Structures are given as C-alpha cells and as structure tokens.
Amino acid sequence: MLNPDLKLNQKMFDKTAEMKATRDGFGTGLIYLGETNPAVVVLTADLNESTRTEEFSKKFPERFFECGVAEQNMAAIAAGLGVSRKIPFMSSYATFSPGKNWETIRTTIVYNHSNVKIAGHHSGVMTGPDGATHQATEDIAITRCWPGIEVIVPCDSHESRKAVIMSADIDGPVYLRFSRDKSVVMTTEETPFDKKIQTFWVTENPQCTIFGTGHMLYHAMVAGKELESEGINVLVANIACIKPLDTEGVLDLIEKTGCAVSVEDHQVMGGLGGAIAELLALKRPAPMEFVGLQNTFAESGSPKDIMEKYGMGKEAIKAAVRKVIGRK
Amino acid sequence: MIVDNLDVDLTPEKLLDLQEKAVKARELVIETLLEAKSGHSAGPLGMADIFVALYFHILNHDPKDPHKPDRDRLILSNGHICPIRYVVMAMAGYFPIEELKTLRKINSRLQGHPHRTALDGVETTSGPLGEGLSQSIGYALAAKLDHKNHYIYCITSDGEHQEGNTWEAIMFAGKNKINNLTVIIDRNNIQIDGFTEDIMPLEPLREKYEAFGWHVLEVDGNNIRTFVDAVREAKAIFNKPTVIIAHTIPGKGVSFMENSYLWHGSPPDVGEVAGSPAKGEQAKIALADLRTLQGKIESEHQ
Numbered sequence: 001m002l003n004p005d006l007k008l009n010q011k012m013f014d015k016t017a018e019m020k021a022t023r024d025g026f027g028t029g030l031i032y033l034g035e036t037n038p039a040v041v042v043l044t045a046d047l048n049e050s051t052r053t054e055e056f057s058k059k060f061p062e063r064f065f066e067c068g069v070a071e072q073n074m075a076a077i078a079a080g081l082g083v084s085r086k087i088p089f090m091s092s093y094a095t096f097s098p099g100k101n102w103e104t105i106r107t108t109i110v111y112n113h114s115n116v117k118i119a120g121h122h123s124g125v126m127t128g129p130d131g132a133t134h135q136a137t138e139d140i141a142i143t144r145c146w147p148g149i150e151v152i153v154p155c156d157s158h159e160s161r162k163a164v165i166m167s168a169d170i171d172g173p174v175y176l177r178f179s180r181d182k183s184v185v186m187t188t189e190e191t192p193f194d195k196k197i198q199t200f201w202v203t204e205n206p207q208c209t210i211f212g213t214g215h216m217l218y219h220a221m222v223a224g225k226e227l228e229s230e231g232i233n234v235l236v237a238n239i240a241c242i243k244p245l246d247t248e249g250v251l252d253l254i255e256k257t258g259c260a261v262s263v264e265d266h267q268v269m270g271g272l273g274g275a276i277a278e279l280l281a282l283k284r285p286a287p288m289e290f291v292g293l294q295n296t297f298a299e300s301g302s303p304k305d306i307m308e309k310y311g312m313g314k315e316a317i318k319a320a321v322r323k324v325i326g327r328k
Numbered sequence: 329m330i331v332d333n334l335d336v337d338l339t340p341e342k343l344l345d346l347q348e349k350a351v352k353a354r355e356l357v358i359e360t361l362l363e364a365k366s367g368h369s370a371g372p373l374g375m376a377d378i379f380v381a382l383y384f385h386i387l388n389h390d391p392k393d394p395h396k397p398d399r400d401r402l403i404l405s406n407g408h409i410c411p412i413r414y415v416v417m418a419m420a421g422y423f424p425i426e427e428l429k430t431l432r433k434i435n436s437r438l439q440g441h442p443h444r445t446a447l448d449g450v451e452t453t454s455g456p457l458g459e460g461l462s463q464s465i466g467y468a469l470a471a472k473l474d475h476k477n478h479y480i481y482c483i484t485s486d487g488e489h490q491e492g493n494t495w496e497a498i499m500f501a502g503k504n505k506i507n508n509l510t511v512i513i514d515r516n517n518i519q520i521d522g523f524t525e526d527i528m529p530l531e532p533l534r535e536k537y538e539a540f541g542w543h544v545l546e547v548d549g550n551n552i553r554t555f556v557d558a559v560r561e562a563k564a565i566f567n568k569p570t571v572i573i574a575h576t577i578p579g580k581g582v583s584f585m586e587n588s589y590l591w592h593g594s595p596p597d598v599g600e601v602a603g604s605p606a607k608g609e610q611a612k613i614a615l616a617d618l619r620t621l622q623g624k625i626e627s628e629h630q
Contacts, residue, residue, distance in 0.1 A: 041473070065469065073496035076459045080403075080466015083444070083452065086473070088466075103456055104493065108463055112444050112453035 003202050007190040012218070013225060019182035022215065023121055025160025026178050027052030030089060032161070033168050034060045040168060041081055043067055043090040045074045050180075051091040051121045071101040075109060075116075082114030087168050094120030094136030098143055098175065109173050110146045117167050117174045118143075123153075124265030125298045125306040126179040126215060132297040141270025143175040144243045151243040152195075153177040153264075153272075155217040156185045159240060162193035179265070181303050183215035193240070197249030201236035203228060207328075208321050209235045209253040212263040213242060213272045216291075216312070220263045223317035234321060245275050251284055259287040259324045263317055268292040287327035289320035338385065338556055346552050349419065350380045354581045354618045356415040356428060361595035362611045364411075364431040367440065370578035370591040371485065372412035374516045374550070378483070378574060379416040381552045386559055388478065391421035394448040400478050401451050401467050405460020406485035406514065407441040408593075413450070414438050422449050458491025460484060461511060465501055468509040479563070480509045487519035490528045495540075501569045502541030510562040511571040514549065516578040518589035537571050549574025582614040583622050 002008045011017050033040040034056050041063045048054045048066065057064040067074040071092055078088040090097065098105050098118055109116045120139050127135040144151050150170055154160040160178060167174045186200065200217065201210075201224040212220035217238050224236040237253055239246070254260060260280070262273030268290035280286050291312060298306050307313040338346075353376045361367045383389070387400045404413055411431065418425045423437070430436035437447040441455025451467075454460050464482035471478055488494055501509060515533070517524050524530050534544045543565045547554045555574060562570035578592065579585025584604040594601060596610040605613050620626060 041469075063473070067500060068496075070493075070496035070500070072459070072493040073462045073465075073500055076462030076493070076497070077466040077469070077500070079459075080452075080463040080468075081470050082466070083463075084467050084470030084474075086470050104459055104462075107453055107456045108459050 001202060003199055006192070006198055006200065007188050008200060009186055009188055012184055012186050012221065018185040020157035020185050021179060021182050022154050022157055022160040023052045023178040023180060025154060025157035026091075026119055026164055026176070027055055029161040029164025030056040031059065032165055034063065037087065037168055039085065039087045041065065041086050041088050043074050043078050043088055045069055045071045045092045045097065047092050047121070051093070051119065053091050071097040072104045075101045075104040078116045079108035079112055079114040082109065082116040083112065087115055087117070089117045089119055091119040091121065093122040093134060094139040094177065095122070095134055098139060099136060102142055106146060110149050113148060113172055115172060117176060119176045119178060121178045122180045123177045124179060124214065125293070125310065125312070126181040126183070126265060126303045128181060128303045128306065129300050131300040135298055137265070137267050137293050137298070138270070139177060140242060140264070140266050140272065141274065144270070144275060149173045149175055149243065150241065151175045151177070152241050153214040154240055155212070155214055155238050156183060156187055158185060158187045158189060158191065159193060163240060166193060177214065179215050184218045186218055186221065195241035195244075196246045197253070198238045199235050199253070200238050201225070201234070203233035203235065206233045206235045206257050207325050208232075208259050208261060209237055209257045210261045210263055210317065210321065211237050211239050211250070211272060211276055213239045214265055216263045216265045219307075219312075219314045220317055223314040223321065226314065227318055227321060232321065232325070239272060242272055242275055245279065247279055247283070250276055250279055254280065254284055254286050259328050261289045261291060261317065261320045261324055263291045265312065266292050268294055287324050289324040291317050291320050338553060342385070343553060346380050346384055349384060350376045350552070351581070351618055351621070353380055353412065353415050353419060355615055356419070356425070357411050358582070358596060358611055358614045358618065360411055360415060360428045360431050362597060363429045364433070365595060365598055366432055367411055367595050368408045368593050369595055370518060370585055370588065371406070371409035371514060371516065373582060373585060374576040374578040374580045375409055375412050375483070375514055376580065377550050377552050378512065378555055378576070379412050381555050382481065383416045383420045385556060387481070391417070391449070394422065398476065398478050401464070401480045403451055403460050403464045403467065403480065403482045404442060404454055405482055406457060406488055407454035409485070409514070410442045413442065417449055457485070457488035458493035461494055461497035461501070464509055464511070465497055465506055468506045471508055481512060482509065483512045483514065486513055486515045486517065486524050486530055486533075489513070489530050489533070498537065498540045498542065505541075505567055506569045507566055509569045510559065511569065513571060513573045514576055515573050516576045518578050518587070518592050520589070520592050522589050533573060541568060543568040543570040544573065545570065546573045546575065549576035550580055581622070582617045585614065
C-alpha cells in the first residue's frame with residue numbers, strides 16, 4: 001500500500017493520473033526563488049524554453065544571463081557569481097552540462113566551492129526521439145564522484161519544485177537532474193520533501209527493497225504493486241538525494257529485506273545502484289540487482305519503447321526482484 | 329568615496345620603489361622555486377613588474393582584511409604563474425615571506441596552482457587554462473547587480489587564448505559591455521611546447537579582440553609606468569571591456585632564461601637546459617643576474 005504518512009497521490013495508479021515533467025517543477029521552483037530570494041540568478045546556454053528558465057527570464061531579466069551555446073563559459077561565469085555571494089542556477093542539457101563542461105565545473109565550481117546549482121536537463125532515455133546524443137545517462141556517475149557536491153534527482157514535478165527551493169539553502173554546489181518527458185505525479189503539495197529515504201510502497205514482511213530514483217520510481221511502484229498480487233511483498237523506496245546518500249536509511253531497509261534492486265534512468269555503472277552497492281560492500285553485503293542501461297547507449301524512440309527494448313520497464317524490475325530474492 | 333590608488337601620482341620616487349620591489353620579487357621567485365624544486369620560472373619572472381604595480385599601486389586591497397567587500401578582484405587565469413602572485417602577496421603582507429618555502433609541499437597554503445579556500449586573497453582556484461576570464465565576468469556581473477564600484481582585473485596568458493572557453497568569454501563580455509573588467513594578457517610569446525606563433529598562432533590578437541567589441545591597449549609589460557597608464561586609460565573606457573596586451577619578456581632579468589620557452593615550465597637547478605648554465609649553477613647565476621641587473625650594477629652582496 002501507499003505509505004499513509006507521506007500524503008502521496010492516491011490516484012497515481014489510475015489511467016487518468018496527472019502527468020507532468022520534472023523540468024516543469026524546476027521552472028516553478030525558480031519563480032518562487034526569484035520572488036523570495038534576491039541572491040538567486042539564472043543562467044542558460046541557448047535552452048531557455050526547453051529547460052524552463054523562460055518565465056524567470058521574463059520576470060527577472062536583470063538576474064538572468066543568456067550565455068549562448070557556450071557551456072564552459074556559463075559554468076565559469078556561474079562560478080564567479082557564486083563566489084560573489086549570488087546563488088546561480090545554471091541550466092542546460094545534462095549531456096552538455098555537466099557533460100561537455102565537466103572539468104570547468106570540477107575546477108571552478110566544485111573544488112573552488114562556489115555556491116552554484118547545476119541543473120542537468122533531458123536526462124536519461126526520457127529524452128526519447130532526440131536519440132542517445134541527447135540522452136544523458138552518465139551524469140549521476142560523473143557528478144557523484146566529486147567531493148563536496150550534493151546530487152539530487154527528483155521523482156516528479158512536485159518534488160522537483162521542492163528540491164530546487166531547498167537547494168538554494170545548501171551552502172555549496174548541487175547537481176539537480178531533470179527529465180524531458182511527462183511522468184506520473186506520485187507526490188502531492190503536502191508530501192514532505194526529505195533528503196532521507198522515503199518508503200513510498202509499504203507491505204507486511206517484505207522480501208526485497210526496490211530503491212528507485214527520478215521518474216523511474218513510478219515504474220518501481222507499479223512493479224511493487226503487481227508483485228504483491230503474485231504474493232511477493234516488497235518495499236519501494238525513493239532516493240531523491242543520491243549524495244549524500246542516506247546510508248542509515250539504506251541499511252535499515254536492507255536489514256528488513258536482505259536484498260535490493262536499484263532502478264534508475266542511467267547507466268547501471270556509477271549511478272544510484274553503484275552508490276548503494278558501494279555502501280553494502282562496506283557495511284552489509286547483500287544480493288543486489290541493477291535496473292538501468294546495461295553498459296550500452298540507447299537510441300531514438302518513445303521513452304516507453306526504449307525502456308521496453310533496453311530492459312528498464314516494470315517487467316524488467318519484477319524479473320530483477322524475483323531473481324534477487326532467489327539469490328538470498 | 330572610492331579609494332583609487334591610481335589617483336595618486338606615480339612619482340619618480342614611487343616608481344623607483346616599485347622597480348626595486350620588482351627586482352626583489354624576482355629574487356624571491358628564484359629562491360622559492362629552488363626550494364620547491366618544481367614549478368614555472370619564465371612566466372613569473374616576466375610578470376613581476378605587473379604584479380608589483382598591481383599590489384603596490386593599482387589595486388584597492390588590504391592584506392589584513394583580504395575579504396573586504398569593496399576590494400578590487402585580481403583573478404589569475406593562468407594559475408601556473410602563481411609563484412609571482414605568492415611572492416608579491418607575501419611582500420605586501422598577506423603572509424610571512426618565510427612561508428614561501430612551503431610552496432608545493434604537503435600541508436602548505438601555497439598550492440602548486442592557486443586554490444581559493446587554501447589561501448585568503450587568491451580570489452579563485454585556477455590552473456586549468458581558459459577559465460579565468462569567464463569567472464571574472466561572473467565577479468563583474470555580481471558587482472553590477474550589487475551596484476558596487478570595485479574593479480575586476482583578470483590576468484591571462486597568451487597561450488590560453490588557444491582554449492575555446494577564452495573566446496566564449498571574450499564574446500560574452502563584448503556583447504554585454506562588461507566595463508568593470510580589465511583583462512591583462514601576458515603576451516610573452518612562449519608556451520610549453522614552443523613559441524605561440526609556431527604552436528598555434530594567436531595573431532592578429534588586437535584585431536581579434538576589436539572584432540569582439542573590446543577596447544585594446546598594447547604596452548611594454550615590463551615598464552611599470554606605461555602599464556599603470558594603460559590601467560588608468562582602461563578605467564576611463566565606459567562602453568566596452570578593455571584588454572591590455574602586455575608585451576613581456578619571459579624569464580625577464582635572468583640572462584639565460586629570457587625569451588627561452590625551455591624555461592616555461594622548469595624551475596632552476598632541477599635539470600640541464602639547453603643553452604643554460606649547468607644544473608647546480610642555474611639559481612646562483614640567476615640570482616647574481618638579478619642582483620646586478622645582469623652586470624650593469626654592483627650587487628650589495630658582492
């Protein structure tokens with residue numbers, strides 16, 4: 001059942017459930033910050049509309065900087081603004097930022113401890129028809145390895161907005177990851193946003209924990225629900241904050257279930273699954289399966305078709321759960 | 329009232345004092361590199377006059393209050409020439425001269441390439457080339473948003489104009505008429521692998537900047553008076569960012585290092601360098617050159 005403490009969207013499994021892109025929550029979060037925090041400034045690299053900074057740019061033109069197609073320049077300008085007591089949000093597609101400008105961010109923002117929030121859009125196969133060039137599927141890995149940065153992947157548009165607003169209060173660099181396509185809204189205005197793990201799907205005597213992040217959490221939820229009718233009870237946990245990882249939360253859930261499946265719209269190497277596996281190897285070894293892109297680039301197509309072809313949908317998640325329980 | 333050191337005349341006495349400080353700074357660079365046993369020689373020696381002019385005449389700054397909000401910001405984009413910045417900062421009173429001996433060693437505030445959170449006053453972390461000008465724009469935009477009147481100075485190398493990021497920044501600053509920013513290019517014509525015009529030609533540098541909407545000044549970067557005049561002129565340019573192309577002699581003051589790209593990335597007495605004195609003799613001869621202005625005067629130590 002849905003965790004009653006979290007005030008989740010009770011209609012999330014309905015065919016008519018509300019759909020919205022996580023990037024939309026980024027846009028509304030920025031407007032809130034624009035109105036409430038004069039230190040917040042926004043930069044983009046010729047992606048004003050599609051990364052949802054456009055409304056901010058119209059409302060607060062003096063605090064908006066269009067950098068043109070120049071992601072390295074955008075990153076280092078943001079670094080200078082961040083050191084100068086501004087709170088810059090820099091927005092582009094994740095393949096370009098933090099992809100193309102990785103070293104610039106490393107040196108001028110992360111090592112330099114500049115207070116920049118890096119918004120990486122069009123992450124994962126949810127970028128669909130644009131193809132693998134524009135589907136960022138390594139961005140969690142390449143940001144999470146930096147000392148001193150926080151990495152946040154909101155699961156829906158509400159969580160996006162809350163994460164954006166919260167990130168302005170973090171003293172230091174933050175990577176925020178967003179998706180292009182619409183996904184089911186699982187939370188509500190009232191759902192508390194927490195950097196700690198939240199168990200969205202709870203059952204009696206669970207045999208496995210599915211850890212999900214981003215929009216993929218919904219597919220994990222559907223898998224969890226359907227597995228229940230098969231007689232397999234699982235927990236489905238939302239990890240919005242991949243770094244710093246809620247290590248106690250992960251270990252508590254592993255204590256309860258003894259095995260885990262990670263689910264993410266990302267390569268299985270170095271992302272959420274990698275973070276959990278590192279922790280389990282160190283503290284409490286347990287069988288684990290990884291759902292995501294299996295060391296391959298995807299291709300053009302609808303997100304649904306891509307996920308099916310590349311083994312990332314609910315059926316793949318259910319299969320991983322059955323397999324990992326068998327390994328206990 | 330804005331404290332502007334440039335409003336104070338550069339008297340002959342002051343100029344002589346700055347010139348003597350530049351010689352002292354060069355000696356300290358050699359001694360510091362000798363102790364560190366690694367680091368760059370040519371760039372720091374070539375830029376001694378400019379750093380002394382900045383810290384002892386141009387910049388509004390306070391070594392005892394390195395974070396004072398209205399200070400001018402000096403961003404060093406080509407972080408590898410940080411030995412001269414460290415030396416001049418020590419001379420200005422940011423930290424004891426003795427601490428220069430810790431450069432590049434464990435537990436030192438003086439990182440091999442400057443790191444903002446390691447040492448107060450270095451303003452930013454730099455070393456990877458092509459990033460300082462963009463960062464300087466960030467400082468300049470923040471100053472404008474806050475209606476502050478301090479200036480942003482960005483020192484870049486000529487070689488790092490081979491980085492695409494540098495041109496992204498030049499384009500942005502030109503478009504946005506960032507007039508509280510002055511860029512100083514150390515035009516010393518050398519980079520690690522050779523002369524810039526052989527490796528990847530930068531000329532015509534003036535015309536390139538002008539095409540991007542900048543005001544361009546060219547000076548002898550080893551002449552403190554002409555450099556100070558250029559900075560003064562840059563402040564008077566209202567509708568454009570200004571770049572000062574400072575023509576400097578790499579290795580300036582040390583006979584065998586001058587204009588030799590082989591000394592770009594080498595410290596003295598670490599190895600044999602073609603056309604230079606033998607290892608073990610290099611620092612001694614360099615210091616003698618500096619103390620006697622290459623034999624033109626007698627050293628007080630002679």
